Amino acid sequence: xxxxxxxxxxxxxxxxxxxxxxxxxxxxxxxxxxxxxxxxxxxxxxxxxxxxxxxxxxxxxxxxxxxxxxxxxxxxxxxxxxxxxxxxxxxxxxxxxxxxxxxxxxxxxxxxxx
Amino acid sequence: xxxxxxxxxxxxxxxxxxxxxxxxxxxxxxxxxxxxxxxxxxxxxxxxxxxxxxxxxxxxxxxxxxxxxxxxxxxxxxxxxxxxxxxxxxxxxxxxxxxxxxxxxxxxxxxxxxxx
Numbered sequence: 001x002x003x004x005x006x007x008x009x010x011x012x013x014x015x016x017x018x019x020x021x022x023x024x025x026x027x028x029x030x031x032x033x034x035x036x037x038x039x040x041x042x043x044x045x046x047x048x049x050x051x052x053x054x055x056x057x058x059x060x061x062x063x064x065x066x067x068x069x070x071x072x073x074x075x076x077x078x079x080x081x082x083x084x085x086x087x088x089x090x091x092x093x094x095x096x097x098x099x100x101x102x103x104x105x106x107x108x109x110x111x112x113x114x
Numbered sequence: 115x116x117x118x119x120x121x122x123x124x125x126x127x128x129x130x131x132x133x134x135x136x137x138x139x140x141x142x143x144x145x146x147x148x149x150x151x152x153x154x155x156x157x158x159x160x161x162x163x164x165x166x167x168x169x170x171x172x173x174x175x176x177x178x179x180x181x182x183x184x185x186x187x188x189x190x191x192x193x194x195x196x197x198x199x200x201x202x203x204x205x206x207x208x209x210x211x212x213x214x215x216x217x218x219x220x221x222x223x224x225x226x227x228x229x230x
Contacts, residue, residue: 034217036216042223043118043220043222043223044204044221046219049217089156091156091216093216094214101159101213101214103156104157104158107156
C-alpha cells in the first residue's frame with residue numbers, strides 16, 4: 001500500500017506559467033515532507049522541505065504548501081523555466097526525520113515547453 | 115556533481131548471479147544510504163550505514179547485503195538475482211546519522227542493473 005502518492009505521472013506547462021505538482025499521503029504520523037528533483041542520468045537532488053508545523057515554505061521560485069487535514073502537499077514553481085523539466089519526487093517521514101526512513105512517491109515528470 | 119560516486123554505471127547480468135555495487139560518499143560524510151528504484155516506482159530505502167555500523171534497515175531482501183568499510187566507501191551485494199531485481203540503485207551520503215533527514219542526503223548518479 002502506497003503511503004505517498006503522486007497521482008500524475010506527467011505534467012506539461014508553458015514556460016513562464018505556474019507548475020503545480022501534487023502529492024497525497026496516508027500516514028497521519030508523517031510530519032516532515034520533502035521534494036526532490038531528478039534529471040536523467042543523475043541522482044535526485046533535494047529541492048525544498050516543509051515541517052508539519054508550517055503550511056507553507058518558500059524558496060525563490062519554489063513554494064511548498066501543506067494541507068494536513070487533507071493529507072496533501074503541493075509544489076508550486078513560478079515562473080516555470082525549461083530547465084525545470086525533470087522528474088519531481090515527493091517524500092515523507094515521521095517525527096521530523098528522527099523515526100523511520102523517507103517514503104517516496106513514484107514521481108511526476110514535468111515538461112516545461114519554451 | 116553531488117560528490118557521491120557510484121560504480122559501475124550500468125551492469126547487465128543473468129538470473130541467479132551475484133553482483134556488487136560500489137559507492138564512495140562525499141568527503142567527510144559518515145552515513146551511506148542505499149535506495150532501489152524499480153520501473154515506475156518511487157525510491158525505496160534499503161539500508162543505511164553510519165561510520166561502519168548498520169544504522170537502519172528498510173525494505174531490503176535477505177538476498178541483499180551491504181557493508182561500509184573503514185575508508186567509508188560502501189558496497190551493496192545482490193545475490194541469486196531475479197528479473198525483478200532490475201532497477202536503478204542509488205547511494206546517498208550525509209554527514210548526519212539520521213535516517214530520514216532527506217535535506218542532508220546527497221545522491222549519486224545511480225547504477226542501472228539489468229537482470230536478463
